[in-house]
Amino acid sequence: MSAIADAPAAIKKNYLTALKEALFEEMERNPNMLCQGEDIGILGGAFGVTEGLQAKYGEARVVDMPISEACIVGSAVGMALNGKTVMAEMQFMDFISCGFDQIVNMMATYHYRTAGEVNIPVVVRGPAGAYGGGALYHSQMNEAWFCNSPGLRVVCPSTPSDAKGLLKAALRDGNPCVFFEIKELYRKREIEEVLPEGDYIVPLGKAAIRRTGTDITFVSYGQNVYHCLAAADELQKHGVSAEVIDIRSLVPLDEETIFTSLAKTNRLIVVNEAPMTCGFAGEIVSRVSEKAFDLLDAPPVRITRLDTPVPWSKPLELFVLPSVEKIVNAALKTVRF
Amino acid sequence: MSQSTGAATAEKAHVVIEPNLASRPQDLLTPEDRLEIFRQLYLARYFDVRLIKEKRRGKLRGTLYSSHNQEAVLVGSLFGLKPNDWISPIHRDMPAFFLKDMRGGWRRSDRMGMSIEEVCAQVWGKIDSPGRARDNWSHIGSRAKHIIHSTSMLAGTIPVAAGVVYADRLDGGDAVALTFNGEGSTAQGIFHEAINYAAVRKLPMVTIIENNQWAYGTPVHLEVPTADVADRARGFGIPGFIADGQDVFDVYDKVMQAIEYARSGQGPSIVECKTFRAYGHGDHDDDRANKYRSPEEVEHGRARDPIAVCRKRLIELGILTGEEASLYQAEGKNAVEATDEDFPKEVVQYLNEGIDFALASDIPSAEEGAMWVFKENA
Structure with missing residues (x-):
């Protein structure tokens, strides 16, 4: 049988699966990467973006954190200072305000303050956006706060393939990033697509x-x-x-x-x-x-x-x-x- | 039944204030170690005295946060660290940058602490500062030397320190992180988030609380509801040690116990060092501090100069004798009263070399203001 005949039929995947694939691939590729956040390990994340990640990579690299957004970010910065790449999940981007100081004053400025000695490969990511009846504290798009804080990449994908390619790019960029996922798109059938094969990267800064x-x-x-x-x-x-x-x-x-x-x-x-x-x-x-x-x-x-x-x-x-x-x-x- | 168990656990968690004399870490210090500690106290004091003088001569920009009367906290807590351990000093801890890993020789090239040249270049705002004068005074650090860079948000460095040692443990290391804070910053939310996290994960982190009784213009009883700041530890089920912050050897004892507790995998702890802020919050606050604090309070708080306490102990131990015992009398003197003759010659020379280097160093070019916002990727 030929290799082509063996290849599975191209399967369309949703936005959430694309994010999950990005995390699995980057955790596999980079043994110095960790993931941490609230309920991301045992539960697999409030929305399931990290489902199966702890089972595969262990409790030490996929860390269930206390409800402490500032500490989730601050400890990720410390890990990055000591050579790690960290995905830090906000359960909802609305909650990112609880970690604000650590993001804008500690993380965003680290490279600047140290004249380039230190770079902080931390991606703070999580679900954002309205239209789903989430009300005041599960609907925000607060990206402008971070665009106004020099030193942060700010990213927001709209398609499954971008979700995957941009998250992988952000995790490799070497700069801290605030990554806005649209929770209304997580499982939206109409936008499912066949993801590009291989190590798919979408460069930051390209419309x-x-x-x-x-x-x-x-x-x-x-x-x-x-x-x-x-x-x-x-x-x-x-x-x-x-x-x-x-x-x-x-x-x-x-x-x-x-x-x-x-x-x-x-x-x-x-x-x-x-x-x-x-x-x-x-x-x-x-x-x-x-x-x-x-x-x-x-x-x-x-x-x-x-x-x-x-x-x-x-x-x-x-x-x-x-x-x-x-x-x-x-x-x-x-x-x- | 469950109540009494809980009380017993809390009692156990709160480590006794007076350690067993037979097993004090300081008893293992050699006479040379103790003399070195004495010299380091002088060095920290001279650094402060000299900068106050330079500032008054209009030579320095920014705010000077004096560590006068608190030197024993810095010297005593840093002296027993291993080179690879991490520290996160805050605004009043400038001497910590050069005191780190100083035990084996001030001029060792492989020292895991900053040179006096680097620290002075920072104070003078020169390009040879580790941060190229991009942020002021104590806001420097060095990943290479394991010194965490602080911000003005004080307790904000504690989660960073926790993350650093989490990563170190993951890599099989045995480093401990020593974070410094005042009693005031124990009221910050991030203090509690970070220590809670470190306690949950049993991370090797020791948080030194320099309780100097005043957080800027607010007295300790308006910052902390408990009699001792170390009592904060009870809520996290971790040890809370209390040290006499004027006695460098007592600080050393308590911090070394905390460090061994951390290094052996038992988790974080808090060490409260009781001391007193000699001057205002910063030099801009000296005049007002004379109004919001009574002369009696200040006199009482400064009555036990850490240099004098150390000298007395060295004499008791027979380490300082005869003429040597009364050489150099910096204790009790304000910066304006103290002269170079009050300090050991090697101390004055060491700092002079740092200052000479700083004066000869250039200021950064203006364009650097826009550099290093991002790591540029090829």
């Missing part, structure tokens, strides 16, 4: 064009990418051709891909589910305004969460968040400007 178009550019990340794609479908009916860019990593940011698209479309809408004020949508608009002002034929638009917490009740939640309808309406207005 992906999810759909090409000529009239308007949507820049987004995380689950809002799918809102943008649905809006682009809808706009097609109005004769409007939208390009959708998934930036994938916020720090570093691939400005080139955005500017190249704007050179073609001359219109920009940035969509994210974080609150508007001082959010990353504003950062993208600022950079375009400063560096590519001549490319714009209409005022750039931000479609974000309102400046509110994320409420629990479904109509309330949807009211404050970006939606396909909001994007379509803003796009029609922008192309007619």
